[in-house]
Amino acid sequence: MNVRLEINGLSYSYNENNAIDNVSLKIKEGEFVGLVGPNGSGKSTLLKNLYRALTPDKGTILLDGEDLLKMKHKKSALKQAVVGQENEVPFNFLVEEIVAMGRSPHKKLFDFDNSHDRYMVHHALEQVGMEKMAKRNYQNLSGGEKQRVIIARAIAQESDLFLLDEPTNHLDIGYQIQVFDLIKRLKVTVIAAIHDLNMASLYCDQIYVLKDGKIVLHGTPEEVFTEENIYNVYGVHSSVTKHPITGKMAITFLPAGFEKDKEEVV
Amino acid sequence: MKIIRINHRKSFNREDPNMALLILFLLLAAIATIFLATGLGPVSVAPDKVTKILLSKVPGIGNNIAVTWEQLDENIVLGLRLPRVFLGMVVGASLAVCGVTMQALVRNHLADPFILGVSSGATAFATLGMLFGVFAFLGQYSLPLSAFIGSAVTIVFVYVISRIKGRINMTQLLLSGVVISMIMDGLTSIVKLSAPNALGLHNAEFWMSGSLAGAKWAYLRLPLIVLAICMAVLMINYRNLNLLLLGDESAGALGINVRRFQKLLVLIASLMAGVTISVSGKIGFVGLMVPHFTRLIVGSNHKKVLPVSALLGGILVVWVDVAARMIIAPEELPVGILTAVIGGPIFIWLLKRNTTGKQ
Structure with a gap:
């Protein structure tokens, strides 16, 4: 399989302390890669460096073998699409106008919208089940609907590498599952910062664990999500079992009073 | 596949004819405005007379029109009103687009x-020029030129202050705008307080409030070129x-x-604001209200917002200017005062209507 994204020795600091420190990782075509870790561990910062909202202090990023930092913004936008957690737009746009913005990296300065653009916008809305909402005002949608529109925009962008920055952060469980199912079905390469370890376990092929800006663990969900690792990273006791239906690791967190080692002593 | 696409194109194009219709309607309204507003003022000229005078200047058909008007009417229409109406159009469009x-x-x-803070800078320098003749060496156009220099100086300061690591920091941009305009306002007050002549003070005050009264054909060229270029770049x-x-x-x-792109926009916006203020003083509320009103009609897509707000802005300023010269004729009100007095309440109404509608 081809390597889509290769990061080597990436560092970035907001002030004196490195928010991400010498991070290296590789993402192969078709993989669903999860970035997990405590608050402030650098997941978002890493993604922002990838989608060029921040410029790294050190290190290299190769996208399809090409230096991302020297690439034209338009070209990188054709290769990768971003779905973030905050999608408030303080101006009134129609749903279809928001989705049509995903077409802009395909457009040159004097281009008009053509039938392919309109087709892609419609197609993208269909994929997320929002085609009936095309003429609605984006501002009046619920959080889950907004997130689906943003995913539709990423689909309309026709990029096959998705960068997801905690895309289900403010959503209830129904929408969380819906959003991840939708993205999984698209069969694109994904790198996603995910807060919820069970979600990461359900959907990811590879997990990178960040702590204090460094990658401390890397592997499949089975390798990474062990009771010991979770305690070391989050300081929380848990019980991890392989779920009989999904075959994935299911993590149950244990509040004070239920710690396992206590039980063992008793 | 083909069927889907055809159906689809229909559903998407549904809005476009409306848009064309709206632009056409606004263009006609703008043309009608030019003819009507040119006739209106302390000395009114009937619309049919205005039309004849204007047509007589068009090469080709001009010779076929019999002269049924007095020379005075022609002087008023061509020398006073028309440049003023055109300037109003250009200023209004520039303010809205800006x-x-x-x-x-x-x-x-x-x-x-x-x-x-563009306006404060322009005011400070223009006041300095008017009251003390600091920019007298610039000749006939010392007022617009000094105002432009003032706004340019302000923008350079604001821009330099707001740059962090080579990019514009929006918070710093806004805050430095506030601070620089305070400094410039202070400067203006000092100049006014130490003013040697009362008439100069009155003139300066009048100009600062925003007025199209001194419009000349020569004032039109620069704002028109700037508007055309900026509008093209934005579109x-x-x-x-x-x-x-x-x-x-x-x-x-x-x-x-x-x-x-942000740097480009700062350049464009300050160029338009600077040039506009240098020919008309500070005409407030147009640049705030017209874009807002436009978005209520056509949404926020700039492909629609830019042309519609340009036309609306032009038409609005011309009519408010008509009111400015009619209300206390033969005296004049500064048009900027009227836009504030009329525009403020309308804006509050829009704001209230919007928020109550949502809840």
Whole structure:
């Protein structure tokens, strides 16, 4: 399989302390890669460096073998699409106008919208089940609907590498599952910062664990999500079992009073 | 596949005829405005007379029109009113488009063309020129030129202060705009307090309040060129303007070089604001209200917002200017005072209506 994204020795600091420190990782075509870790561990910062909202202090990023930092913004936008957690737009746009913005990296300065653009916008809305909402005002949608529109925009962008920055952060469980199912079905390469370890376990092929800006663990969900690792990273006791239906690791967190080692002593 | 596409095109094009109709309607309204407003003033000239006078100057058909009007009427129409009406159109369109640009730049509905302190800088320098003749060496155009220099100086300061690590920091941009305009306002007050002549003070005050009274054909050229160029650049970049409303990060992820584009917008907005203020003083509220009103009609897509707000802005300023010269004729009110007095309550009404509608 081809390597889509290769990061080597990436560092970035907001002030004196490195928010991400010498991070290296590789993402192969078709993989669903999860970035997990405590608050402030650098997941978002890493993604922002990838989608060029921040410029790294050190290190290299190769996208399809090409230096991302020297690439034209338009070209990188054709290769990768971003779905973030905050999608408030303080101006009134129609749903279809928001989705049509995903077409802009395909457009040159004097281009008009053509039938392919309109087709892609419609197609993208269909994929997320929002085609009936095309003429609605984006501002009046619920959080889950907004997130689906943003995913539709990423689909309309026709990029096959998705960068997801905690895309289900403010959503209830129904929408969380819906959003991840939708993205999984698209069969694109994904790198996603995910807060919820069970979600990461359900959907990811590879997990990178960040702590204090460094990658401390890397592997499949089975390798990474062990009771010991979770305690070391989050300081929380848990019980991890392989779920009989999904075959994935299911993590149950244990509040004070239920710690396992206590039980063992008793 | 083919069927889907055809159906689909229909559903998408449904809006476009409306848009064409709206633009056509506004263009006709603008032309009608020019003819009607040219006749109105302390000395009114009937619309049919205005039409004849104007047509007589058109090469080809001009010779066929019999002269049924007095020379005085022609002088009023061609020498006084027409340049004033055209200037009103250009100024109004510039202010509206400038407002749209500023609002996209700072991603806020409440931004207006003068938010970066351009007006304060222009006022300070123009007052200095009017009261002390500091810029007398610039000759006939010392007033607009000194105002322009003032706004340019302000923008350079604001821009330099707001740059951090080579990119514009929006908070710093707004704050330095506020601070620089305070400094410039202070300067203006000092100049006014130590003014040697009362008439100069009155003139300066009148100009600062925003007025088209001194309009000459020669004042028209620069604002018109600037408007045409800026409008063209903005229309070419309408997709990028839309993306900018999503926020810096999303805009960057959708393929625009945000830093470079923001610099371009600062340049365009300050050029338009500076040139406009130099010929008409500070006409407030137009740059705030017209974009807002336009968005209520056509949404926020800049492909629609830019042309519609330009036309609306032009028409609005011309009519408010008609009111300015009619209300206390033969005296004149500064048009900027009227836009504030009329525009303020309308804006509050819009604001209230919007928020109550949502709840």
